[in-house]
Amino acid sequence: MIAPFDYHAPASLGEALELLDRYGEDAHLMAGGTALVLLMQQGLVQPGHVVGLRNVDQLQGIRSLDDGGLELRALVTHRQAERSAQVQSYAPVLAETFSRVATVRIRNQATIGGNLAHADPAQDPPPMLIALDAQAVVASRQGRRRIPLDEFFLDYFETALQPGEVLVAVELPPQAADARLTYKKFLPRTQDDYATVSVAARLRLGDDQRCEEIRVALGAAATVPVRARNVEKALHGQLLSPDTIREAAALVRDEVDPLDDLRGSAGYKREMARVWTERALLELLAR
Ligand SMILES: Cc1cc2nc3c(=O)[nH]c(=O)nc-3n(C[C@H](O)[C@H](O)[C@H](O)COP(=O)(O)OP(=O)(O)OC[C@H]3O[C@@H](n4cnc5c(N)ncnc54)[C@H](O)[C@@H]3O)c2cc1C
Numbered sequence: 001m002i003a004p005f006d007y008h009a010p011a012s013l014g015e016a017l018e019l020l021d022r023y024g025e026d027a028h029l030m031a032g033g034t035a036l037v038l039l040m041q042q043g044l045v046q047p048g049h050v051v052g053l054r055n056v057d058q059l060q061g062i063r064s065l066d067d068g069g070l071e072l073r074a075l076v077t078h079r080q081a082e083r084s085a086q087v088q089s090y091a092p093v094l095a096e097t098f099s100r101v102a103t104v105r106i107r108n109q110a111t112i113g114g115n116l117a118h119a120d121p122a123q124d125p126p127p128m129l130i131a132l133d134a135q136a137v138v139a140s141r142q143g144r145r146r147i148p149l150d151e152f153f154l155d156y157f158e159t160a161l162q163p164g165e166v167l168v169a170v171e172l173p174p175q176a177a178d179a180r181l182t183y184k185k186f187l188p189r190t191q192d193d194y195a196t197v198s199v200a201a202r203l204r205l206g207d208d209q210r211c212e213e214i215r216v217a218l219g220a221a222a223t224v225p226v227r228a229r230n231v232e233k234a235l236h237g238q239l240l241s242p243d244t245i246r247e248a249a250a251l252v253r254d255e256v257d258p259l260d261d262l263r264g265s266a267g268y269k270r271e272m273a274r275v276w277t278e279r280a281l282l283e284l285l286a287r
Contacts, residue, residue: 002037003046013058013166016051017141020164023049029166031075031114034106059113059168062086068174074113074167078125079104081112090172093181097128097200100185103192113167116152119159119224122194126153126225127217128183129170131200136160137169144168150217153224179204179213180284184276189263195220196263197272203284211235216281220263221256221273228255231277240285249278 010016020027028047030036031054039045053059059075062084070090072081081087082098101107101115101124115125116136126149134149138161149170152160161167175181184199198219206212214235216228234248258269 002040003043005047006049007052008049009052009055011055013056013139013168016053016056016166017139017164019049019051020166021141023051025163027051029053029117031111031117032077032109033114034110035114035118035120053113053166059166064090065171065174070172071169072112072172073169074111076112078102078107078110078112078115082107091132091175091181093183094128094132094172097124097183100124100183112170116149116170117159117161117167119153119157120194121153121156121222121224122198122220123225124183124185124195124198124219127198127200127219129172130217130225130227131181131202131215132172132175133215134170134172136167137171138165139168140165146171150225150227156223175202176204176213180287182280182283184280186272186276194263197221197258197269197276199273199276199280201277201280201284203281205240209239211238211240216252216277218252218256218273218277221258221269223257223259226256228252228277230255235281240281242282242285245281245285246278249274249281252277 008019026048030050030052059073061073063071064086078098078101082095087095130150136147136152138145147160180203182201185195186197200217202215204213214232216231218226230251231248238244252273253270256273258266260266
């Protein structure tokens with residue numbers, strides 16, 4: 001049973017920030033409610049004040065930026081992002097990543113801001129957004145700040161968001177036309193499950209065919225999404241071949257730190273992290 005609480009429906013970001021300030025630790029933000037309501041039902045979160053964000057227009061919308069980047073505001077649902085022409089034209093694989101979240105019913109309700117703030121390490125968008133060098137835009141009554149997404153996740157269900165802060169948007173930089181992108185979600189159980197392991201990767205080759213830019217990020221592989229920096233370092237500047245990729249992908253074993261759970265043992269997931277990293281990179285090389 002959910003403990004009683006007062007529900008507030010601010011009509012502006014300023015009003016929402018003012019409510020967070022007024023009620024401090026007793027206040028909790030709610031967007032789509034798909035994660036929060038479950039936590040409240042289990043008694044893991046028991047706020048005296050729930051601040052519903054749904055009426056805050058400033059948190060709605062998807063915008064292509066003048067420099068070719070993309071802004072996804074916090075209340076955009078996964079379904080809106082999946083079907084958005086702007087997201088498609090920015091990077092079709094980003095739209096595909098949003099389409100891999102749970103079921104249509106959840107995607108219609110769950111928001112991008114809620115997904116990132118919830119910080120379950122098995123979620124789909126974070127590794128892809130990290131591979132795209134996204135930044136979180138965060139507001140408080142003191143002003144705004146930007147947090148690179150690979151520094152946003154601190155621990156299991158813990159982010160760099162401070163009390164009194166609202167995640168306003170995610171900003172993505174322009175992508176080079178020749179950037180190759182992929183998202184792999186390993187789903188041995190059912191299509192609508194959380195990933196057993198997921199891998200997002202971005203590769204750009206220079207004129208000499210050497211690896212000029214590389215990003216590799218994994219989900220469900222530790223208490224936070226993991227940016228595989230050693231894999232990236234091993235490939236950067238190299239002439240890529242299946243052998244160099246195989247050797248680099250093996251390094252991911254020491255970069256992940258998976259948890260034992262119903263989707264597999266830590267040892268199995270470590271091995272799957274290697275396998276899916278190698279597959280993702282081989283696919284990008286072959287394009
Ligand atoms: C059955 C089921 C299956 C799922 N499967 C998947 C899956 O396959 N892949 C996947 O990626 N995810 C999956 N999810 C997780 C889902 O993506 C999250 O529940 C959802 O994205 C949370 O968004 P929300 O808008 O509902 O957030 P809420 O539940 O409203 O909030 C979640 C948390 O974020 C905070 N919050 C919300 N908005 C903001 C904001 N703007 N600023 C600061 N804090 C904020 C809230 O205070 C709360 O702590 C699944 C969830 C369910 C229930």
